[in-house]
Amino acid sequence: MINTFIQEFTEAAHSHEISNLQFYTEEVRKVSVNVYQGAPESNFESEVTGCYVQGEYQGKSGYIYVEDFSKDLFEGEIADLKEVALLSDSEGRVSALTKAECEKKNQLTDVNTLAERLIQAEKEALEKHPGVEKFNHFECGETIRRISIRNDQGGHMEDEIKYAFFDLRVEAKKDGVVQTAGGEVLALSAEELDIASAATEAAGEAVGMLAAQPIKTGTYPVILKNSVICEMLGMFIKSFAADTIHKDLSKLAGKKGEKIASSIVSLVEDPQMPGGANQRSFDDEGTPTSRKEIVKDGILKMFLYNQEEAKKDGCESTGNGFKESCRSKPGVFVTNLKLEGETKTLEELMRDMGDGLYITNCDGMFAGADPVSGKFSLISKGYRIVDGKKAGSVNQITVAGNFYDMIQMIEGLGEDYLMNGGESGMIIAPSIYVKELVVSGL
Amino acid sequence: MLSQGMIENILDEAALRGADFAEVYDESKTLQETLATQKTVEQCQMGRESGVGIRMFKNGNCYYGYTNQRTEAALSGLVKDLTKAMKKGQMSRSALGEKKIYTMGPDVILATGLPSDKKMEPLRRAIRAGMEYDDEIVQMRVKLTDMEQEVQIANTEGLFVQDTRVKTRLYIGAYAQSGDDIQNGYYGPGAMRGHEYYDLIDVEACAREAARQAKVVLHSEPCPGGQMSVVVDNGFGGLVFHEACGHSLEATVIAKNASEFCGKLGQKIASDIVTLVDDGSLANEWGSLHVDDEGTPTQKNVLIENGILKTYMVDRLNGMRAGLAPTGSSRRQNYKFAPVARMTNTYIAPGKSKAEEIIRATERGLFVKAINGGSVEPATGDFNFSTGECYLIENGKITTPVRGATLIGNGGTVLKNVDMVGDDYDLRQGFCFAASGALYIGAGQPTIRISNMTVGGIKS
Secondary structure (H helix, E strand, O other), rough: OHHHHHHHHHHHHHHOEEEEEEEEEEEEEEEEEEEEOEEEEEEEEEEEEEEEEEEEOOOOEEEEEEOOOOOHHHHHHHHHHHHHHHOOOOOOOOOOOOOOOOOOOOOOOOOOHHHHHHHHHHHHHHHHHEEEEEEEEEEEEEEEEEEEEEEEEOOOEEEEEEEEEEEEEEEEEEEEEEEEEEEEEEEEEHHHOHHHHHHHHHHHHHHHOOOOOOOOEEEEEEEHHHHHHHHOOOOOOOHHHHHHOOOOOOOOOOOOOOOOOOOEEEEOOOOOOOOOOOOEEEEEOEEEEEEEEEEEEEEEOOOOHHHHHHHHHHOOOOOOOOOOOOOOOOOOOOOEEEEEOEEEEEHHHHHHHHHHHEEEEEEHHHHHEEOOEEEEEEEEEEEEEEEOEEEEEEEEEEEEEEEEHHHHHHHEEEEEOOEEEOEEEEEEEEOOOEEEEEEEOO | OOOHHHHHHHHHHHOOOOOOEEEEEEEEEEEEEEEEOOOOOEEEEEEEEEEEEEEEEEEEEEEEEEEEOHHHHHHHHHHHHHHOOOOOOOOOOOOOOOEEEEEOOOOOOOHHHHHHHHHHHHHHHHHHHHHHHOOOOOEEEEEEEEEEEEEEEEEEEOOEEEEEEEEEEEEEEEEEEEEOOEEEEOOEEEEEEOOOHOOOOOOOHHHHHHHHHHHHHOOOOOOOOOEEEEEOOOOHHHHHHHHHHHHEEHHHHOOOOOOOOOOOOOOOOOOOOOOOOOOOHHHHOOOOOOOOOOOOEOEEEEEEEEEEOOEOOOOOOHHHHOOOOOOOOOOOOOOOOOOOOOEEEEOOOOOEOOOOOOOHHHEEEEEEOOEEEEEEEEEOOEEEEEOOOOOEEEEEEEEEEEEEEEEEEEHHHHHHOOOEEEOOOEEEEEEEOOOOEEEEEEEEEOOOOEEEEEEEEEEO
């Protein structure tokens, strides 16, 4: 279907003065299952092919997104592509494509197998933590994305990635008090997901929160859990991207070579990172990807580029031209991004901190953290730490600070690496110990 | 669109393979989104999304599949895959009724029929007006969204409808800078209309409002944290209740006993002066639809009336699980999502107090003029939302502008702590992100006071 479309659309577009055509195609196959109280409650299955078509018209680059490949829509689509070309300011670009064949032929796991794993994990967690009321949400699934880029000069590159996820929300209840815990975890395949231990950990966390109380407003040393750090990094990584800098919306602009973070941390992007769920050999523009140290021992080493932004600075793309979705033009995103440094166990971090807070959950980050100024103020819960040990749980507080100040104040990294993220990049990070953040409560 | 014959064959196949209920959702959508600044057109997405979602129920379980292959072989293959573990059944489906077709009014001006210059005019006007507002405005980021969606929905109970929804929105973001401090403000007017909408609103005034907010926030003090009274301005302030109780009244969480409001129909859950409505049938509103994404006509649902919980928002599946009738609330971003009960235009009905009176009666508190967004955990009712433009209230007067406040609380508690409701109702436009994707929603209210809330500050 898609091959015929590409061939026929190329001919039609060429006859309408559109040249240098490039077709970015994504074939996405997904399965997932939801389990509720020991039985599957919903199954999902899908297969969608989308195509992002780019072409040059009157020296300008235009692009459209297509899901319906019927020939009778060509006329409108060609008119749309021309309209976008004349509207947008980007000059026509031709990415030179090399040949890249992809031998990967991933398979999706059967939904029944996924369901059985969830049911088993739920059972184990409930046995271990009888205080748990139920799992309000328990879902597991796999996605395969086959990406191909073709142009009208015979270039053709193909790649395929597969990843699996599970997502859960556990509810504990006692004397009318309800608490929940959980979150999302990603891996290369369902087999590699450790669902049972994560379910048991979340169950323990929900029960542990039942006696939670707010604490006094003030400044506290804080350990932020891995899931919080993954979400934050996913949001603030855009500051390291050249498009954000060129939009005058990055606090890191002009800081290359400067110390922007605590000297104990480094930030690495590695497209072939073992276990990384976004293993790409080329980006969505066809540029080969490579391992990069973005921050080394706290020093900002480089910014990330796609082709368009590289042209503005007279440099080469760093292979980070990824799309946020198939329908959008390539922005600047990452493959697998990891926060690195010398790690310690969570117990050691707590001992180092002495008195403070261990924050296990922050919500509302999409609105409560500002990627431009770096400020964040987030509803949070977790534990008070006294003399290096957990001493009661805490909720209905906010934790606030500035991301750029916070990364300068990292005192230690945990060894509890978690992978989170999505189609615009995977983030791999541990819990971190921060010298101080502002807490609002009582 | 799929032919009636093909839809019937798919429904027959589902019935034959054991489904208790089957539904075909056929969607074609043209979406154009242009994001521009004063310097450049950063992105212009023009695309057609087109595909089919097939949903089946069996013994209370849901099976959902979707594809953009519109052939009968592909769709029937999807039904076969989804039903492979189902026990063959005997369900006799009802014949499809005559197709009910809902359309937009005759005066709708479609973006797809406009020349490019004319289409982009509101966007360019907003950028210009925002940049001219003040020297400290360094950047305007404006996004023009035009959507034309056509859906066809049919099910084994004989429902057969077609709905056309045309939406337009101008999201205006303004950035103000002083030294290396950059702050922003926004305003995002939108409607269930075509481009005739831009003759009804003052685009320049909207842009100046976004710019004004950015400038105020830039010169604001860090907000102190702690417990205090909170007065939320009219309009998009209604998002507080969208988070505080709206999501917790959706059937998805009600059916699983995972909401603090389960089992409380007919009970008092809010103060007497609180009436909360969700209405997807409001003419021309951004959050409206003629029929929901299961084909049920939208309606005005009074969720809370004078403090008493009257109804939940219910979709077909969770209604079946919880023994509740659908309320025209079932929604999905597109065919790639199974529909569930979601909000449409949600608002607190006007009360009797004057806004000035509410401020005057507040000795110490926070006046929230602009809201960015928030979230909630329905099981506990704990919610949060982040604010934009805010002021301290001292001795009954609005004083220092403050920034960085996050309001947190518990839905059930906050509903009971509403102690003043103004008469200055207004409805605004936004997006809601949840299980069935990103949806256009309205949020509204008059000026409201919550006697006590935790304000998360950035200054200890």
